[in-house]
Amino acid sequence: MNIIKYPISTEKSIRLMEAENKIVFVVDRKANKPEIKKAVEDMFKVKIIKVNTHITQDGEKKAYIRLDDETPAIDIATQLGLM
Numbered sequence: 001m002n003i004i005k006y007p008i009s010t011e012k013s014i015r016l017m018e019a020e021n022k023i024v025f026v027v028d029r030k031a032n033k034p035e036i037k038k039a040v041e042d043m044f045k046v047k048i049i050k051v052n053t054h055i056t057q058d059g060e061k062k063a064y065i066r067l068d069d070e071t072p073a074i075d076i077a078t079q080l081g082l083m
Contacts, residue, residue, distance in 0.1 A: 002028065003028050007024065009077070016064070018074070020066065021066060022065060022067070027061050027062070028061070036063045040065055044076050046076065049067065
């Protein structure tokens with residue numbers, strides 16, 4: 001099962017990156033928070049503080065991932081080609 005589908009690069013998600021050190025992904029609807037946390041930690045070798053999830057009206061599940069202060073979310077966005 002591929003947990004992380006793709007990152008989101010809206011104005012709101014970029015504002016979250018800059019202000020709160022969060023990065024937003026669309027994830028598999030069946031994935032739970034610990035699975036999402038492990039997948040992102042393994043993929044980017046980062047420390048994660050918190051994972052919040054939200055299911056949109058379209059039925060997509062978004063994960064708001066708060067990174068450790070040592071790892072700027074902007075760095076990961078750059079790796080993904082969002083910035």
